[in-house]
Amino acid sequence: MIRSICENALQVIRKAEKEFSLDPEQIIEKSYHMTTLLRNLLCTVKKNVLEKGFSDENEEVYFFKTVKPQILGKLIYYNKIFRIEASCPVVSGKMHHKHFSNELNLLKQEFKEQFYNTDFYRYYRTGRTECDHHFFCRGKLDLHEVVNSFVFEIDNQFSTYYDYKVSRIIANELLYKYLLSKVEPDKEETALFANGQDTSRDFFWTDSKNALIELIYALHASGSISHGKAGIRKISMVFQLLFRIQLGDVHHAFHRMKDRTDSKSIFLDQLRSSLKQHMDREI
Incomplete structure (x- = not known):
């Protein structure tokens, strides 16, 4: 049952992203719309998870390692796009370039402080699975580990702490590509990314x-x-x-x-x- 709910949620995201546009004239409105949609979707999924529970630990791991981070990660991503674009002072020129360059530098600094050279980041990025039941099952967080203080504020029924870290990784990777496309629009990598975003959403x-x-x-x-x-x-x-x-x-x-x-x-x-x-x- 939960897997069906999760797949439906991911389909909702894919459908919405097919209609999403990076057109500068629409980006603020579109990113706000995506933020609202993903926030409501996360609330709906949370309600279903708390009501129905998981059939076993494997289903719980799948949800907190794969499904929730896809929803929350993109929620963080689109919300950041909305905030960055809405605070941009001009639509072009040196100030425009400086604005996005500063945001890119802030993102790089955040990566260095939060993820760079950490055991969990290496674990996740290399596709390892042997500790999944520790990282992605609720109630297994060891407070002797080095964790952010906000762990005491999370909903323990709907978070394992590490699902949030995966969400941040997903959001930061997406945001990095977006900001790079603003700072260096002619780069080969950015051009490929932009084409994939604009013309191949069903691919x-x-x-x-x-x-x-x-x-x-x-x-x-x-x-x-x-x-x-x-x-x-x-x-x-x-x-x-x-x-x-x-x-x-x-x-x-x-x-x-x-x-x-x-x-x-x-x-x-x-x-x-x-x-x-x-x-x-x-x-």
Whole structure:
């Protein structure tokens, strides 16, 4: 039941984002609308979670590691866009550039203070799961750990503390790309991001992250991109921007694939099989 509620909530976000525009003339109104929508959605999901509960710890981990951070993270993101844009003194020129440069510097400073070189940030970004039941189940926070004081103010029935940290990571990554597009609009990475946001909202990766990482390494190993001169990091960046997905530490994930006991290229095997079946149907 909870998984169905969660999937419906994520569908609401995807549908709303398809209609979202980065048009400077609409950005304040649109970001305010998204903030309101996400705030109401979070309240609705919270009510359902508190009323229905979770069937087991795995469902609880899924909610607090994946679902709630997607809602809260984007709520933080759109609210920050609204506040930043609404306080911008001019629409162009040096003051405009300085305003967004200052915001970008503040974001970088926040990252250094809150996340840089922390054990949890490395744990989350590398896709590890062995401590999920500690980080993403309620009532398991050890106060001997170094935590922010606001932990005493959170609703313990609807937060594990670390779900908020994941939400902040998601929000900050989205905001970084947005601010970079304002400060350096001609950058290759920003152009790719902007295209993905404006014209390809219905174009997203629906398989696992490991499947995409496997594809990236296959393309690199075959030399199919830029005559083999493009590195893993570059190819990975392009795919992450194209599909609006965070892959974490792709090198670590790839080395785990090498230890698979059955096929080391599960996704590529599936691709080959799917293509063969499709060709057979077309005959």
